[in-house]
Amino acid sequence: MSKKNTVAAASKYTATSSSEQQVVNGSVELEGPCHQSPAAVKAKMVKQTSKESLHRRNTECEVYDDGTNTFFWRAHTVTVLFILTCALVYVTLLEETPQDTAYNTKRGIVASILVFLCFGVTQAKDGPFTRPHPAYWRFWLCVTVVYELFLIFILFQTVHDGRQFMKYIDPNLGVPLPERDYGGNCLIYDPGNTTDPFHNIWDKMDGFVPAHFLGWYIKTLMIRDWWMCMIISVMFEFLEYSLEHQLPNFSECWWDHWIMDVLVCNGLGIYCGMKTLAWLSMKPYQWQGLWNIPTYKGKIKRIAFQFTPYSWVKFEWRPASNLRRWLAVLGIIFMFLLAELNTFYLKFVLWMPPEHYLVLLRLVFFVNVGGVAMREIYDFMDDPKFLKKLGQQAWLVSAITVTEFLIVVKYDPHTLMLPIPFFVMQCWFLGIFLIFIWTLWRFFIRDITLRYKETRRRKQEAPGDWDCPLGNGSTGASSGRSKLNGSSETLRQRKS
Structure with missing residues (x-):
């Protein structure tokens, strides 16, 4: 069959199918807005639901796997x-x-x-990640359980016993430590120091500078959204401004806050993270068994790609789409900020120096479990009908964050109860009030207004429906009595 005949047959089949679909429950459905049966409306609703269910396929890349199950797996x-x-x-x-x-x-x-x-x-149960090996992520799941149990044990001790218990881990712990103040002289160029006028900048260049960059690079890979990363980065600097009366470590110069942290370290980390996300979203995911690859170069490349994701899902948070997603995004931002604060407050109340290996191990722990937790949270938000409960890693990370904060509250309530400056309280109350007003307008007042306008528009268009032709060629306005009480034939049957 030629191409022209094929197209003609396809168009004929489409026309026949469309004409057959117009016959629903024995009645002929005509085209146009005036004639839409409940079946047609239901079909449209089913089509819309199927589109929403296929949203996950659109955000997930295609994966080609030969299914080779080797000794490694x-x-x-x-x-x-x-x-x-x-x-x-x-x-x-x-x-x-x-x-x-x-x-x-x-x-x-x-x-x-x-x-x-x-x-x-x-x-243990497998999570959403499989590379480099499912056992790797099962290992970190068990480490999460062990760490939560350790925090619960510390929480149930007295303040003195809890701090002295840290000596069993490292004999050098259990001693109060002074906090470093990064504020003081905030001159970028100090003319009084002729030998090194930029000494203030070099003094701030410590191990936290590469830690900030690397941390925000990894956080960007977890969140996969530029706006959320920037909001969390800026919000944490406001938290440091607000809490510097509690921890001297939060006292920094203005250029240290906004230039070195937000623009240089955090901004550069977020930028590199977004570039990596763009590469991962465009990378072809074609997996082949190592022994099925003929060349040595292909085998080496396959081993290297074993440490990249098996597939890739683009996160589309869409916080303004509905109230549930908006509250979920606010909760994610809040938990991120609380976990960041716990890093500083825990080492303060448990007397651990910033360079101690336990502080570094905690950061490594959150790097490995944070990505899994964010993926599980996104899956739970994106398809709540399929996922009836929150993922195991997300549940444990949330419990760990709350438990760490409770340890801080129990071990040093005096520091947390220090009065916050009045102007800081005003700023926070203003920010919370603006978020509340925007939420009220976006998800309640705006929706009520749109529904009222839609109802009013339908009422104005209702008289025009009387002139729409029916299936027999007559008009709906032929008789007001028949419109209300049925046709004249029905009336005769009732009288008889």
Whole structure:
């Protein structure tokens, strides 16, 4: 069949199908706004619902996988169980138990945690991420549980016992530390210092500068939205202004806040993160088994791409689309800011120096679990009918953030209860009031106004519907009596 005949047949089939679809429940449905049956309206609603259900496909890239299941991807539950049993047998029968009670206690706690991690790596539920390996993300899920249990234990101790317990982890802890003040002399160019007039800038160049850049680069990969990242970045600087009377560490020069932090470190990290997101969204996701690739160059490239995502979903938060998403986005921003504040307040109340390895391990922990939590939150928001409950990692991260804040409240309530300056309170009350007014207008007053205008427009267009032709060629305005009480034939049947 030629191309022309094919097109003609297709058009004929389309016309026939459309004419057949117009016959619903034995009546002929005519085109036009005046003649839309309930079935046609229902069909439109079903079509709209299907479009909304396909929104996830539009934001998710296509993935091509040959389905090769190698030794690398298997769970190896029996192998892990055998190795764990051998280790326990060695400790029980061949190793002599030391007589140090403190050492045995530490070793017993560590062994218990390792056994739990072995169970979780092999048996825990998989999350949304699979690369570089599902066991990697199951491991961090179990670490999340262990960290939450540790925070609960610290929360139930007295302030003195909790701080002294940190000595079991590191003997150098448990000692109060002075906080560094980044404020003071805020001159960018100090003419009084002839040897180094820019000494104020060099004094601020410490380990927090690369940490700010790297942190915001990773946060951008988690949130995947430029506006949300910039809002959180600016809001945290306002929090530092507001809370510098509590923590001297928050006292910084104006150019340190807005130039070095927001523009240079945070801004550059967000920019690089958005460029990486653009590359990940355009990257082809075609997976092939390592032994199915013929060239060595292809094998090396496949190994390198193993540490990239298996697929990619573009986050479209759309906070102004409905009230539920707006409140969810506000909650995400609030939890992000609270987790940022916990970093500074925890080391303040538990007497940990900023360069301590525990502070660094906490940041590494949030880097690995934050991305999974954000993906689970987005999936829960984007398709609530499919996902009936919040993801496990998102639930645990939320619980950890709240528990850390409760530890701060219990261990140093005096610092948190220091009176906030009056002008700071005015600024925060003004900001909260503006958010409340905008929410009230956008999701309540505006919707009521639009519904009222739509109802009024329909009432004005209602008289025009009387002139619309019916299926038999007559008009709807032929008889007011028949419009209200039915046709004349129906009236005769009622009289008889």
